[in-house]
Amino acid sequence: MNWSRRHLLSIEELSKDEIDHILENAFSFKEVLLRPIKKVPALRGKTVVNLFFEPSTRTLVSFSLAEKHLSADSVNVSASSSSVKKGETLLDTAKNIESMKTDMVVIRHSSAGAAKFLAERLESNVINAGDGTHEHPTQALLDFMTIKETHKDFRNLKVLILGDILHSRVARSLMWGFMKYKTEVTLCAPPTLMPLYLNDFNVKVEHDIDKAIKDKDVIYILRMQLERQEKGLFPSLREYIKDFSMTYERFQTIRKKSIIMHPGPINRGVELDGTVADSKESVILEQVTNGVAVRMAILYLLNGGKNNE
Amino acid sequence: MNNISFLNCTVVNHDKIKKNQDITIKNGKIDRIQNHSSNSKGINLDGKCVMPSLVDMHSHLREPGEEFKEDVFSGSFAALAGGFTSIAVMPNTTPPLDNPQSILYIKKREAEFKNIELLPLGALTKKMESIEITEMYDMLRAGAKGFSDDGKGTSNPRVFMNALRYASRFDVLVSVHCEEKNLSEGGQINESGVSIRAGLPGIPSIEEDIAIYRNLRIASYLNTPLHIAHISTGDSLNLIRDFKKKKAKATCEVTPHHLLFDETVHYDYDTNYKMKPSLKSKSDVKALLNGINNGDIDAIATDHAPHQIYEKEVEFIYAPFGIIGFETALPSLYTHLVKQNKTSLSNLVKLLSYNPAKLMKIDERVIEEGNEANLIVFNPDAEITVNRSFLKSRSINTPFISKKLFGKVEMTFFRGRKVYSGE
Amino acid sequence: MAKDFRLMGEKEISSIINKMALEVLKSKENIENTAFIGIIKRGDIIAKRVAEIVEKRENLKIPIGKIDINLYRDDLSIIDYHPQVFSTDIGFDLNDKIIYLFDDVFFTGRTIRSALNEIMDFGRPKKIYLYVLINRVSAELPIKPDFSGSDLSIPKNRIVNVKLKEIDSEDEITLVKEDN
Numbered sequence: 001m002n003w004s005r006r007h008l009l010s011i012e013e014l015s016k017d018e019i020d021h022i023l024e025n026a027f028s029f030k031e032v033l034l035r036p037i038k039k040v041p042a043l044r045g046k047t048v049v050n051l052f053f054e055p056s057t058r059t060l061v062s063f064s065l066a067e068k069h070l071s072a073d074s075v076n077v078s079a080s081s082s083s084v085k086k087g088e089t090l091l092d093t094a095k096n097i098e099s100m101k102t103d104m105v106v107i108r109h110s111s112a113g114a115a116k117f118l119a120e121r122l123e124s125n126v127i128n129a130g131d132g133t134h135e136h137p138t139q140a141l142l143d144f145m146t147i148k149e150t151h152k153d154f155r156n157l158k159v160l161i162l163g164d165i166l167h168s169r170v171a172r173s174l175m176w177g178f179m180k181y182k183t184e185v186t187l188c189a190p191p192t193l194m195p196l197y198l199n200d201f202n203v204k205v206e207h208d209i210d211k212a213i214k215d216k217d218v219i220y221i222l223r224m225q226l227e228r229q230e231k232g233l234f235p236s237l238r239e240y241i242k243d244f245s246m247t248y249e250r251f252q253t254i255r256k257k258s259i260i261m262h263p264g265p266i267n268r269g270v271e272l273d274g275t276v277a278d279s280k281e282s283v284i285l286e287q288v289t290n291g292v293a294v295r296m297a298i299l300y301l302l303n304g305g306k307n308n309e
Numbered sequence: 310m311n312n313i314s315f316l317n318c319t320v321v322n323h324d325k326i327k328k329n330q331d332i333t334i335k336n337g338k339i340d341r342i343q344n345h346s347s348n349s350k351g352i353n354l355d356g357k358c359v360m361p362s363l364v365d366m367h368s369h370l371r372e373p374g375e376e377f378k379e380d381v382f383s384g385s386f387a388a389l390a391g392g393f394t395s396i397a398v399m400p401n402t403t404p405p406l407d408n409p410q411s412i413l414y415i416k417k418r419e420a421e422f423k424n425i426e427l428l429p430l431g432a433l434t435k436k437m438e439s440i441e442i443t444e445m446y447d448m449l450r451a452g453a454k455g456f457s458d459d460g461k462g463t464s465n466p467r468v469f470m471n472a473l474r475y476a477s478r479f480d481v482l483v484s485v486h487c488e489e490k491n492l493s494e495g496g497q498i499n500e501s502g503v504s505i506r507a508g509l510p511g512i513p514s515i516e517e518d519i520a521i522y523r524n525l526r527i528a529s530y531l532n533t534p535l536h537i538a539h540i541s542t543g544d545s546l547n548l549i550r551d552f553k554k555k556k557a558k559a560t561c562e563v564t565p566h567h568l569l570f571d572e573t574v575h576y577d578y579d580t581n582y583k584m585k586p587s588l589k590s591k592s593d594v595k596a597l598l599n600g601i602n603n604g605d606i607d608a609i610a611t612d613h614a615p616h617q618i619y620e621k622e623v624e625f626i627y628a629p630f631g632i633i634g635f636e637t638a639l640p641s642l643y644t645h646l647v648k649q650n651k652t653s654l655s656n657l658v659k660l661l662s663y664n665p666a667k668l669m670k671i672d673e674r675v676i677e678e679g680n681e682a683n684l685i686v687f688n689p690d691a692e693i694t695v696n697r698s699f700l701k702s703r704s705i706n707t708p709f710i711s712k713k714l715f716g717k718v719e720m721t722f723f724r725g726r727k728v729y730s731g732e
Numbered sequence: 733m734a735k736d737f738r739l740m741g742e743k744e745i746s747s748i749i750n751k752m753a754l755e756v757l758k759s760k761e762n763i764e765n766t767a768f769i770g771i772i773k774r775g776d777i778i779a780k781r782v783a784e785i786v787e788k789r790e791n792l793k794i795p796i797g798k799i800d801i802n803l804y805r806d807d808l809s810i811i812d813y814h815p816q817v818f819s820t821d822i823g824f825d826l827n828d829k830i831i832y833l834f835d836d837v838f839f840t841g842r843t844i845r846s847a848l849n850e851i852m853d854f855g856r857p858k859k860i861y862l863y864v865l866i867n868r869v870s871a872e873l874p875i876k877p878d879f880s881g882s883d884l885s886i887p888k889n890r891i892v893n894v895k896l897k898e899i900d901s902e903d904e905i906t907l908v909k910e911d912n
Contacts, residue, residue, distance in 0.1 A: 028817040040803035111624035112508035113578030134508025304814025
């Protein structure tokens, strides 16, 4: 296929073929990571700005490595989005950086729509590295890549997403992607951390974790944000762990060949038991490796995307 | 004062439309209306509409305090360009209009501008903090035309009850912004499949009818009139209808944007659709449209809320709520409702002029001999482009920006004087 | 599109493969220190076919690798769409090896330049030979094949289309006029 997109803003906007195309390329880029010299000249002379308005060591390192492996020059800009009212606006920041002749912008921001906002106003290719509770497309793509390594056929797959669905951009991106593959997706969370309106998503909801984990091929555990307790969305960590944590006892009841996934960083002992995270069923570190490959593929494809505006 | 005659015009009143009329204005009044005669002298309007000038029950002129967004002069000019010659000015300025001196200041600015009637609404409570009630009597003497804690909504029910009771003897409008803040806080747009998909924090729509119920229950308990500002849901409308059936003295208004847009616009994250109350579902829009046609809704008010581009052109969650509305109210409603046969031009006159004038207790807005010559010449066939030069407001935060609309306010007359010319 | 002109069929192609194998065997290089690398998508197939013959004759295993040169192209910033990338697979240490590099058609030399750069990123071979089915003799760089099955001077706007059984269901080389 001819890849014509200039920006990666969401999984929702991608077709199944486009997702497949990214993944096929990503598997080739994974090979580059195994070479003695992990560097190819594909983006030589291109400049990438990693504009991070939310702290995220993992995603930032992953993008930086992907950029370096492709021979792009990259700079990291960490800014606090809360200072936006007093200081420079996002638009000013981005336009100023672009005036220094950059080619691509990777943006992580706490506001939904921030990546789209920049894509509509900049010449550069824009990659959404997470916007508010909207989407986190590169995370979902690396997750799909990781699942493909053990389960080729997404259509007959049973996936469970467990945890704070309501505030999770990862969950939204995963749901959009799985819907395109007609994968059976079940969500499990306390009702207060579950969206009230799921009409746009073809998913099942199960509030009982012990029932939910039984027959799944993929168990995807989301990170629990401790701030939610203060907002009155769940009573205590103690109860959450009893009620919704993937404990070692629960782990022993899951299907053979099931895989355990987590977008990181893990709160060990909260949403996921440490032993389970380190078990052979866990593909969490594989997700991290694949993250670099997927991001290389995206940088490579977007930079070649034809400008048809 | 000069006489003016319009020949061959279509007179649009709230209850009827009469074609081929000649109108003479004399000493600030409508002197004569008669069938068109080719012998008469005057300006031939070739069938264009003459209708009462509009009355806005809900606007924010930002003065004093935020003149970088709007002031009395720029806001008034924008109002005249939209065909409004009387506008209610909400008290949530900085400082708020919560004392006689601030009302006098607005009246002084009105006198400086000369060409418009400002109807200041004083705050119900001091600093709009919902603790102590304001000096309402003295504010009315200074020129206030009613009361409201707009934007805040008098959170304490006991204080609201006292304020309403205290105001009851003045027989003036009390308008209330209904929002249960404990439910709406932290939200950006209506909670629904759209907010989930867009990843924006949702506001449950029940926050509005819960607040309306509280306020109307207090008003009906006291048997005093109460005006509900900018309703946005079918549930709110049903609730108000029920109160009206039980003989409560309830009235309500809706904004043009809640009649014309639904929440699905938010997939584009355009901050010119970010407002309070939030845009609701397609079925809510339908219910509101029904409401303006069956009389359940008493008025259309703009909720003109200017914000500078640099405030609005930011990430969605950081943008302020609100859009401007003076200049686009009539053309947008004409284009999307009248031209689509969803309502009549007479009904728009009723909701934008006749009814609000009655509610504000000002001059009767009917094109009739003897009435004040507060009127506009409206050309329904002219096309306008909403852009910087079309908009007279200091701010241009409108979802209609760069869009084309039908219907142009070609002239605005205030007390017999031409105060705006759209040519 | 104009009618395709058939340049070679199965017989001619197989004869070239044989000649390539003979040429490798004839050379004075140490065959035990030899490895083949084919350029994806058809050079790797040619490498495999040649290797089969050589391995039978010499009764040994020749290490075979394949490379995708797309990431090393010099026109990535000019072309409209970035092509799909396939996995390079060099499963052996190529330091001090004699490398035979295979491709289907030699045209401008730019693909070979990319391939050479990529190979160098994997190690330092002792020597590299270039073997191709067809040489269009219109190199734009100072590079030329050490062996070609046929030298053909063909106008630039025409495409030499190579099909090989393993992926195209038949062995055939045709001359196609570009559709424009």
